[in-house]
Amino acid sequence: MVAVQRISQLDPSEFTGAMQAAEKITKVGRDGRMQRHYATFIHNPYFLERWARMAGTVVLRNALSNREKMLVVMRLARVMRCAYAWTQRQAEKDPSVYLPDLHTKPQDHLSQEEIEVLARESPIGAWSRHESALLAAVHESWEQGGISSSTWSILQESLNETQMYDLVMLIGYYLMTMSMINSMGVPNLPDDPAAPWAPIDNGSPA
Structure with a gap:
C-alpha cells in the first residue's frame, strides 16, 4: 500500500534555482541520488540544505x-x-x-x-x-x-x-x-513490503 502524499514529491524538472543548490548537498549513494524523502522536504530548500547538514553530523559523525x-x-x-x-x-x-x-x-x-x-x-x-x-x-x-x-x-x-x-x-x-x-505522507514504492504492524492514521503507508 502506498501512502497518500499530503505534501507532493517534486521532480527535478520542477526545481527552482534555490532547490537545485540544495539538491547538490543532499545527493548520496553510489549513483548520486537524492534521498526520496528529501524530494518532499525540498519544498523549502533553505530548510532542506541545513537539515541535510545536520543529518550528516548527527548520524554519520556519531560516537x-x-x-x-x-x-x-x-x-x-x-x-x-x-x-x-x-x-x-x-x-x-x-x-x-x-x-x-x-x-x-x-x-x-x-x-x-x-x-x-x-x-x-x-x-x-x-x-x-x-x-x-x-x-x-x-x-x-x-x-x-x-x-x-x-x-x-x-x-x-x-x-x-x-x-x-x-x-x-x-x-x-x-x-x-x-x-x-x-505526516507529509512520504510514500513507499508500490512493490515495497508492508510494515509488520497494524496501520494507524498517521500518514504512513500500511
Whole structure:
C-alpha cells in the first residue's frame, strides 16, 4: 500500500534555482541520488540544505557503534510506525539513499530474529543490559519526553559523556524526521513490503 502524499514529491524538472543548490548537498549513494524523502522536504530548500547538514553530523559523525545506532533507529521506526523508514532500510540495495542514512543495512548488524523482535509491540528478547537500556531510552523519549534517571544510569555504565550526548541527539533527530515523513505522507514504492504492524492514521503507508 502506498501512502497518500499530503505534501507532493517534486521532480527535478520542477526545481527552482534555490532547490537545485540544495539538491547538490543532499545527493548520496553510489549513483548520486537524492534521498526520496528529501524530494518532499525540498519544498523549502533553505530548510532542506541545513537539515541535510545536520543529518550528516548527527548520524554519520556519531560516537555510537553502527549496531547501537541501528537498534535505536529501527526501534524508533517501530514506535513511530514509520513504514517508510522500516521498509526502505531492508528493501533497497543501495541503502544510503534511504533512512536511516547509516549507509548500511540492518542485516549487517542485527540478526533476522532481532529485527523481528524489534518489530513487535514489546521488544522483549535476548538483549544485553546495555542494549535493553538503549531500547528503553527510545520508548521513554517517545512516551514521556525524555530518558529516565534509571535508564540513564545504566547507559552510563557503557557510554561516555560524548556517546550519551550523541544518543540523545540521534533519538531526537529521528523522532522529528519520522514524524515529518509520516505526516507529509512520504510514500513507499508500490512493490515495497508492508510494515509488520497494524496501520494507524498517521500518514504512513500500511
